[in-house]
Amino acid sequence: MDQEEQQPRIRFWPIMIAIFVGSFLCVLASSTITIALPILQDHFETSLSTIQWTMTGFMLAMGTFAPIVGYLGERFSYKWLFTGALIGFTLASFLCAVAWNEYSLIAFRTLQGTFSGLIVPASMAVIYQVIPRERQAMAIALWSLAAMMAPAIGPTLAGWLLQNFAWQWLFLMNLPIGIVAIVLVVMCIPYYRLSVPKKFDGFGLLTVILSSSSLLLALGQGHNWGWGSAGIISLFVFGGAMLIAFIWRELTTETPLLNLRVFAYGRHTLNLLITVILTVSLYSGTLLTPLFLQRIQQVSAMDTGLIMLPASLVMALIMPVIGKLYGSIGPRVLMAIGIPLLALGTLMLSWLSLDVPHSYIVWWMIVRNLGIAMVMMPASNAAMERIPRHLTGHASSISNWLRNVFGSFAIAIFTTLLASRSAQHAQEMAMAGDTNQQHIGMMAFTMSVNDVYLIATAIAAVAFPLALFVRKLKVTDLREKDKLAA
Known part of the structure; x- marks a missing residue:
């Protein structure tokens, strides 16, 4: 172990503010560009398919x-990986x-996405390797809040910027926030490093890049x-084929690029399965409601953001409460309430009509987001509770x-179903x-939105019986984990 692994006194709120700002920034960047596409298309005089x-x-x-x-993270420490990715x-x-x-x-946005892909899992790993176990549920609640609020605030903020300033401000606004995040991190x-890889798995890197990029490109362009x-x-x-080669390599090499042995922890695998199922369902609201x-x-794009904002604000208020409740009642009760709320909210959004009032959409989006808050944080935290500290970076x-792969899968499938x-x-x-023809087009699209929401409801319901198997860990279970980690 590194000599610098002797950690100083952990300051919860300064660390969480740093993680929150960094995570919020990169998730925000993925949601602000959507409504700017027509403006960018006109500015660069190019096709929509290109932009x-x-x-x-x-x-x-x-x-x-x-x-x-x-x-x-193991090679350079998660602190400096997080810092470098933010820079x-x-x-x-x-x-x-x-x-x-x-x-x-396009090239610079792809570069931006590369660093975003490092920021989110690195920030999650910092939580499980630095924050004391008894405060990890609250920490993940705040981390989840950053990831969930940004997509809702993004369209409103982007709409305001595009209405009052040039499109360049969608990116320039990241500079002061990014500098603040870098300073905070x-x-x-604290600096820490639990282990250092003995060698670099070049074959693993090649196969994971080829497999991920090929599958994501196929899903995105199908x-x-x-x-x-x-x-x-x-x-x-x-x-x-590249994915099979990658899995084979990671299970047979002495120093894997991504340690797939975390799947041997049943609690992690079960909760990851729940998260993946719900991720597919969640993307229905992200895609369909604005459309x-x-x-x-x-x-308008700005008013769309304002309609979706109350649900995000409610989620912001409830998320810390969920973090507090997690320690006392455990993940199963929270998820057993949250999944029905998520399914109910999604089901009610499958009954849209041409003249449905916005208050109806706002109310059922609030119900839906309450369910999301009660499911995603408990599932994320429960998945990591039995993972040894030195494997948390790989697990995250x-x-x-x-989540990225199945998020892309959800968008691809829902877009195809919609058409x-x-x-x-x-x-x-x-x-x-x-x-x-105009009436036919509007009615047909509305009916197809309802169809997709109904399918998303069924997908969410599949996770319910799985959630019943996620019990609250006893103190002896957590002590056993701590002994294994030591």
């Missing part, structure tokens, strides 16, 4: 590089602001290129990697004698 790569490249890089956090992210934000054409912007997070096209099928086959408001009800890398169901409903209405 969309500012989003695709970001998500692709974020998912591709998340798996190497475990190695980099890289801030510099990439500046480069995005001075981009001279669409291709330079350097000053507040709807545009066609799921049965030669390009998409080739990407899936190649990505699958419905803007496309069908003609609500795997968790965030799978196919819209076409089917439009055909049925035309056969029924409706000749108003």
Whole structure:
């Protein structure tokens, strides 16, 4: 062990503020670009399919590089990995602001996504390696709050900036926040290093990059290129082969890039499965609600953000309470309440109509977000409770990697379903004698949104019986973990 592993007195709030600001910044960057696409398309005089790569490249890089956090954190320490990623992210934000054409912007956004892919799992690893066990539930509640609030605040903030300033401010606003985050991390997070890899797994790095990028690209472009096209099928086959090679390598090498043996911990694997299932369901709200408001009800991007904001504020208020309750009642009770709330909120959003009042959407988004708050934090914390301290970096890398992959999968599947169901409903209405094309288009899209929300409800319900197996750990279980870690 490193001599500097002797940790100083842990200051909870300074460390959590540093983690919160850093995590919030990188998640915010993934949500502010969406409504700027038409403006960027006009500015650079390019096609929408080209400028969309500012989003695709970001998500692709974020998912591709998340798996190497475990190695980099052990090699350089998680403090300096977190710091370096924040510095890289801030510099990439500046480069995005001075981009001279669409291709330079896509390149710099991809670079920004690379550093974002390091920030989120690194910040999670810091929590489990630095924060005392009795305060980890509260720490994860605050960490989850940063990840969940940013996508809701992002569209409103982006809309205001685009309405009053130039598009460059979407990236320039990251500079002061990034500098503050860097200073906080350097000053507040103690240096520590639990182990140092003996050698670098180059083959593991190559196969994980090839597999992640191929599968994420196939999922992201399947709807545009066609799921049965030669390009998409080739990407899936190649990505699958590289993934098998990566798994084989990591299970047989002495010093794996990503230690897959964390799956031997049943509690971690069960809660990770719950998280993955719910991640797929959660993306329905992120994708469908803004689409419905803007496309069908003609609500501006800024007003869409304002409609979605109350649910995020309620979640912000309830998240610390969930962190407190976790220690007393455990994850099973919280998830047993949260999953039905999430499913109910999603189900009620499957009954949208052309003239549905915004108060209806606001109310059921609040119910839905209450369920999210009561599920995602307990599942994330329960997954890590039995993981030895020296493996938490690898466990957090795997968790965030799978969230990225299945988040991309959810968007791909829901987008495809939205298109196919819209076409089917439009055909049925035309056969029924409706000749108003505008009405057909709006009704068909609304009905397809309802269909997808209904499917998302069923997906969320699948997690409920699994959550009943997640018991509250006894004090003896936690002491046993501490002995193993020592």
